[in-house]
Amino acid sequence: MKVRLHPSEREFGAVVDVVYRPDPVAYTVELTTLRVPAADGSRILLSVADGDAAIGAAVQVSNAALLTSGLAPAHATDVAAALADDHPRLPAVRGTRCSSTAFVTAWSALTGAAVELTDVEPLYRLVDLAAPSGVAGESRLAVGREVELLVDWLDAFFVEAFGLPSDRTARRAYLDEIAVADGDIVVWTAGSAPVSMARVHAPLAGVSRIGPVYTPPVHRGHGYAAAVTAAAARHAHRRGADEVVLFADAANPLANRVYQRIGFTAVDEHLQYAFTPCGGRDPAPSCTAT
Secondary structure: OEEEEOOOHHHHHHHHHHHHOOOOOOOHHHHHHHHOOOOOOOEEEEEEEEOOEEEEEEEEEOOOOEEOOOOOHHHHHHHHHHHHOOOOOOOEEEEEHHHHHHHHHHHHHHHOOEEEEEEEEEEEEEOOOOOOOOOOOEEEEOOHHHHHHHHHHHHHHHHHHHOOOOOHHHHHHHHHHHHHOOOEEEEEEEOOEEEEEEEEOOOEOOEEEEEEEEOOHHHOOOOHHHHHHHHHHHHHHHOOOOEEEEEOOOOOHHHHHHHHHOOEEEEEEEEEEEEEOOOOOOOOOOOOEO
């Protein structure tokens, strides 16, 4: 087994075709991540090969979480060793439960980094859309004059869902990324006023992902989240998607019930862990996984 760091997206393209594209539902995050240019130009493009054949992959963009879903647990130790010298301060890892947990164990043992489980997100696939009935209002695409409103909503979403500090500049950049990636934002309006939103990724390898979905607290309890998610799914199909997927927060049972009620079924579960470097290559006594 050989681990390789690739210097360019062009060279890594052959790995993407072999590892990620055959299952675009499972690797929806990796594929959409690779579609958008890194803001600071930095990427980790890693493959695992058996002889000349790629059998695994991991990617990281702009110092975000390392995406490990393309790695088998058996790859974790070799991948951690390959990254430890040049990338000793990985901030986080995200992937399927088995891939992320295996890498976290190997990374912590090798580097001494402390580990914290920060997010658990079921991956849902749309099986048979059952749009809610009786919800007041209608859907449409967001328009340019709503940029400030969308920045407000996205900022509120990231603060509420992930505990991030308010950062309107970052949310504005996020909106720009949506445009660069040819994505859309569907809004639900009631009485002509926007009350809920859902981002829709442009179809890639036949798959479109929805998210984030956000309804301001003042508008909750009226079915708008279910309605806008169903509208986003219809929009994804109109744009040519064969499959529609989304992630939910496992700690938000209401959101999970909403998605299940309108036809989504959980097909996997992704975990995100944050690392706190302890310095050095030997595990420190104070650095234990949680």
